[in-house]
Amino acid sequence: MIIKKYIVNDMKEAIIRAKYELGKDAVIISQRTVKVGKWYNLRKKKQLEVTVAVEENIVTKNNNINSIQNEYKETDMGQSIETDFIYEKASDIIKNKLVSYCDLYEIEDNKLTIEEKKNFLNLVLKNNCFEKKLELERINVFMGPTGVGKTTTIAKIAAKEHLVNKRNVGLVTMDTYRIGAVEQLKTYANILDAPFEVVNSPDEMAYKINKLKDCDMILIDTLGTSQRNKGKLIDIKDYLDAIEGEFNKYLVLSVSTDKDTIYSILDRYKLLNYDGLILTKFDEVTVLTNFWSIIENNTLPVQYFCFGQDVPDDIKDATLENLLDYIEENFTYA
Incomplete structure (x- = not known):
């Protein structure tokens, strides 16, 4: 069994991350509130620590997802991705990973919802600069x-x-x-x-x-x-x-x-x-x-x-x- 912990802002974020990293069979087994930040900061941010588990033999989708996260494979990009107002200035690496993402989840690239675009970026750009935060000092x-x-x-x-x-x-x-x-x-x-x-x-x-x-x-x-x-x-x-x-x-x-x-x-x-x-x-x-x-x-x-x-x-x-x-x-x- 694979067990993984996530520090997240809410349960919705935990479910999204678990689904795309461990697959649809992942199960939430516990959750608790934790305070995140430097030890001396009295106003440390409260977040959720969510523990998720999945059977170890359920790895097919997880392996496919890892390939999207880590590998760059040139594919035929549809015109909709090339002209999408969010992705048109992204690198070809990002655009090709988006094509692979759409293929994996059987989504037409011209019908991506804003939620699916968020999920894709959270998947391929883990720990990106927009998800990192400093604690405001005095x-x-x-x-x-x-x-x-x-x-x-x-x-x-x-x-x-x-x-x-x-x-x-x-x-x-x-x-x-x-x-x-x-x-x-x-x-x-x-x-x-x-x-x-x-x-x-x-x-x-x-x-x-x-x-x-x-x-x-x-x-x-x-x-x-x-x-x-x-x-x-x-x-x-x-x-x-x-x-x-x-x-x-x-x-x-x-x-x-x-x-x-x-x-x-x-x-x-x-x-x-x-x-x-x-x-x-x-x-x-x-x-x-x-x-x-x-x-x-x-x-x-x-x-x-x-x-x-x-x-x-x-x-x-x-x-x-x-x-x-x-x-x-x-x-x-x-």
Whole structure:
């Protein structure tokens, strides 16, 4: 007998994963609630630990599924897959695996439902970057080029944490270069009745953070800078090196940026040792080139995706399910 445990958000996810990995004869034998996250985090996320079993001789479908997950075999792709608005910018590896998936489950590729598309991606892209998540630390830093929406993203997260999770949030900016940057974040702080601090030099960082010692969470806006400006990246690093204790660093990327520039940003910003990504401006693109570039090539967690200017509404957790639902409901093409 094969026994496997899954850590999942809900029973539906467990059933889907068990079905596609172990086959339709898999049986759920136990479930319990567990807390997932770092040991010192008092707000660890609750998830389900589901134990599933299947007889060892029931392996045919499982072997076929493993071949879809692990092997690349060139097949004749139907026109519907080549032009599907979700898959048209995927690599040929993904498209060919989709053909094999449709053959295995006897599905016509032009009749895939959104749920079947989700199931396929969860099958072939296990542990993909959209399913990985960081635990929000008490201190969280946001970095990225000018114009990607860092400040608005911070406002969305601050509003969500304050209004939904009832946290006392403090806001900090070190972006004193860009005209209006301080005033923009200060306006959001005033709306949320949140404490706000401006850091003018690395020497001030520890002092200004200490002024927010009563806050449950601190969100820090950095100077927006081109990935080609190594001097400013080093300046930001000096500020970050002055932060005491553990903190998360998020690189904010606009999916409307061209693919080569995104690769350049991901590479040059490694100087700042970012921990995860936030994707913005999904409402400004009509093709999913960067979605596929990131999901197929990036291993770091993608925490959120943003799709408009409304605070706090236009932001969601960047799970595959949320992304595909958004794409299905909102993408239109010329």
